[in-house]
Amino acid sequence: MRIALKIAYDGRDFFGHQRQPDRRTVEGECLEALRSAKIVNDPRESFFRSASRTDRGVSAVGNVIAFNSRLGPMSTIGAFNDRARDVWAWAVAEVPAAFHPRHAVERWYRYHLFSDLPLSALRRTAQLFVGAHDFRSFTTDHPVGPMAIDGIDVAQDGRVIVFDIKARSFRRAMVRRIVAAVTRAAAGEIGEDDIRSALRGTLRDFGAAAPEPLFLMDVRYPFSMKGVLTPKVGAEFRLRMDEVEIDQRFLASWREALEERLVASARGADFVQDIREKAFHRDGP
Numbered sequence: 001m002r003i004a005l006k007i008a009y010d011g012r013d014f015f016g017h018q019r020q021p022d023r024r025t026v027e028g029e030c031l032e033a034l035r036s037a038k039i040v041n042d043p044r045e046s047f048f049r050s051a052s053r054t055d056r057g058v059s060a061v062g063n064v065i066a067f068n069s070r071l072g073p074m075s076t077i078g079a080f081n082d083r084a085r086d087v088w089a090w091a092v093a094e095v096p097a098a099f100h101p102r103h104a105v106e107r108w109y110r111y112h113l114f115s116d117l118p119l120s121a122l123r124r125t126a127q128l129f130v131g132a133h134d135f136r137s138f139t140t141d142h143p144v145g146p147m148a149i150d151g152i153d154v155a156q157d158g159r160v161i162v163f164d165i166k167a168r169s170f171r172r173a174m175v176r177r178i179v180a181a182v183t184r185a186a187a188g189e190i191g192e193d194d195i196r197s198a199l200r201g202t203l204r205d206f207g208a209a210a211p212e213p214l215f216l217m218d219v220r221y222p223f224s225m226k227g228v229l230t231p232k233v234g235a236e237f238r239l240r241m242d243e244v245e246i247d248q249r250f251l252a253s254w255r256e257a258l259e260e261r262l263v264a265s266a267r268g269a270d271f272v273q274d275i276r277e278k279a280f281h282r283d284g285p
Contacts, residue, residue: 001069001070002047002099003073003077003093004064004065004093004099005089006089006090007087007089008060008062010086010240010244011059011211012057014086015056016056017050017052026087027065029084030065030084031048037083038070039067039080046067046068047066048065049101055176056211057210057211058215059244061216061218066100066101078228081230086240088237090229101219105221106168106218107167107168108164108166108219109164109170109175109216110214111215112162112213113161114213119161122154122182122183124192126154129182130150132148134146134200136203137205138174138178139171139174140172147171150167152165176214180207181195
């Protein structure tokens with residue numbers, strides 16, 4: 001029987017998603033839990049696969065893993081949650097034997113930006129990315145041919161600007177590089193024509209926004225998955241997500257206070273500009 005689980009995790013707990021020798025990763029933790037439950041022995045024999053291999057520091061609310069299981073759906077998700085650490089499965093489905101979770105209908109990423117940049121400028125620039133374009137300047141991978149962004153919504157939530165970006169698929173660091181370019185354009189550091197040129201194939205490097213504020217919200221298929229959120233898993237999951245939000249708000253407040261105290265002097269102003277630039281020149285490992 002082939003089973004798909006929808007999982008959530010705090011990306012700060014792991015060295016990325018993909019298995020690595022002597023590193024704690026999301027896939028490694030999932031496989032350890034499945035081995036402990038005697039559901040999976042060999043990942044190759046069980047055809048263990050993931051929908052999205054999130055970068056180090058990136059969290060997920062709705063990533064998906066799939067594997068062959070000797071147990072039924074409800075028993076599988078229960079056994080997984082009993083043994084997994086810092087990964088929570090909250091939905092399950094029995095899927096066809098050949099199912100590969102990478103073949104999704106849609107992926108949805110959300111980025112939280114703590115900024116006072118004008119919302120109108122961010123929205124206008126973000127729309128440049130919607131549709132089919134050459135995204136080579138916005139990934140560390142080398143895609144062949146154009147890719148398409150289905151939609152980008154930019155909204156204000158208190159002091160936080162929220163980017164919701166949806167597409168059938170994404171390349172490595174793509175969302176973070178899009179956010180960096182949009183933010184730099186809204187700040188007047190680059191022009192919209194620079195972005196248009198890059199989307200036509202001219203190679204440019206606009207940097208990448210930090211990974212920690214990025215969440216994989218959902219991976220959607222042409223079938224539904226049954227939600228199974230036990231009180232224990234729900235409480236642990238909500239507590240961790242609250243901690244993530246508090247940490248991000250603290251860091252934003254700390255940075256604002258630091259800038260306020262330093263910007264008065266010429267040396268302080270240079271330092272502030274330096275840390276701003278570094279915040280948007282980070283790639284995943």
